[in-house]
Amino acid sequence: MSNDIERMLAAAADDTDQPLHTDIDDILTRGRRSVRNSRITIAATAALTTLAILGGVSVWTKSLSTGTEPAGPTGITITKDGLAIDRETGETAAPPPPVSPVSDAEAISRCAPSDKQELEFGNGRNTWDTAGPIDNRWQVLLKSGDQNLLYAVFMAPDRSVVASCTMESPDQHIRSDRLSTRTLDGAKEPQVVSAQRMIPVPGVTRVLIGTDTGATREALVGRDGYFTLGYAGNHDQGPSFRRIRGYDATGKRVYEWKYVPPTQPASKPIPAGIKIITVPPITPKVVFLKDPQTGKPLMPVPVSPESDDRIRTRCRTIDEANPPGPAQEQRNRDAGLITPSWKVVLKTGTGTDFTALLVAPRKNVVAWCHMYDKTSYDYARSTVPATGNFGIQHHWGQVPAGVAQIIVDLPTGPVRALISNGYFIWGLTGGNDDFKTVRIRGFDANGTKVYDAKHDVDSDLSGR
Known part of the structure; x- marks a missing residue:
């Protein structure tokens, strides 16, 4: 499926006058097993997001101190209870998700099996991914949840790959993915930025997320600028992001990304009269039973x-x-x-x-x-x-x-x-x-x- 989505994106980016021949509705008409459904959902969400992504996510520093006064009307104010008030709208953002109480070692142990499966699934296609499966050498950048629910993000020892893992319980995996920290061929920014996992601006201590529901929520900020709204359980996919803002230790906004709906380029419709052209059948004089080059049976x-x-x-x-x-x-x-x-x-x-x-x-x-x-x-x-x-x-x-x-x-x-x-x-x-x-x-x-x-x-x- 991931490959289908890549084809869809390639076609959507094509600036010729040919329309996209495979509809996304068709691509997603798939009856799958549960693990496969997770991949389809992730692939589709990542694909549709990538069409409009302009920027990225947050950087690990100490938290804002209570009562810090922001610089300018675009900043935030922190209440005595530690909640962030958006100075633009006066709205109090919903608090960030909780930090997971599980140890780093346990987070790695829980996520290792599903990460190995994800690594095997991408084998042969993700040539940039040479970091191997997650183990105790990987750094835990972020973890959110409780004793059962878990969302965790891990950095490879060579810092080339970031892996994430979502768990419903210690033995129930929901989804995993692996992203490059580098800018791959043809991209404008690293995968971790375009996938909205990390803000590429130093000094960010707070992140506010505007969602498709109209609500503003504060994200949990981890190491190296990685952030999350957490996992709510019951296979929740989470909201779509419409706006991401990052703030420094003074409450000043230092980063902003806004969702821009993708515009489909005008295309010239292909006439309905154009039909599929097939070649006439040719009967072979001798049917191959073995590979004529290697002699292996066919x-x-x-x-x-x-x-x-x-x-x-x-x-x-x-x-x-x-x-x-x-x-x-x-x-x-x-x-x-x-x-x-x-x-x-x-x-x-x-x-x-x-x-x-x-x-x-x-x-x-x-x-x-x-x-x-x-x-x-x-x-x-x-x-x-x-x-x-x-x-x-x-x-x-x-x-x-x-x-x-x-x-x-x-x-x-x-x-x-x-x-x-x-x-x-x-x-x-x-x-x-x-x-x-x-x-x-x-x-x-x-x-x-x-x-x-x-x-x-x-x-x-x-x-x-």
């Missing part, structure tokens, strides 16, 4: 035993629960729900688990539908670009011109892709995605290699 991809009607019926249930909405492209809305007139152009799987591609009657929309067990699914719709070709996606692809056979070099070994109606797939994509950069080779009817390129694809074929 794992074949089975055709799903589910009937086309059954696939349409099962995928329609997802459509009915998540019908095309006004935020989606017009071509997608015009395609409507899946009906018997949608063509199942490709299907793979065993038993009742399958991954299938369905094409709308107007041949300008593709639905990728992955279903496993009785209730779990992945689903996304894509409208054809102006070129008429989708190329190779993360979960499926269109067959390149002149290609009769395709080999996908997955980490588990080479796979002879299933080709059908101008589309191909390398297995049961979907479920717990594990995106890897792999080599895809195409061969003509005579077995001559005519296509060779690397692509980021879902390499976990378990479908779970």
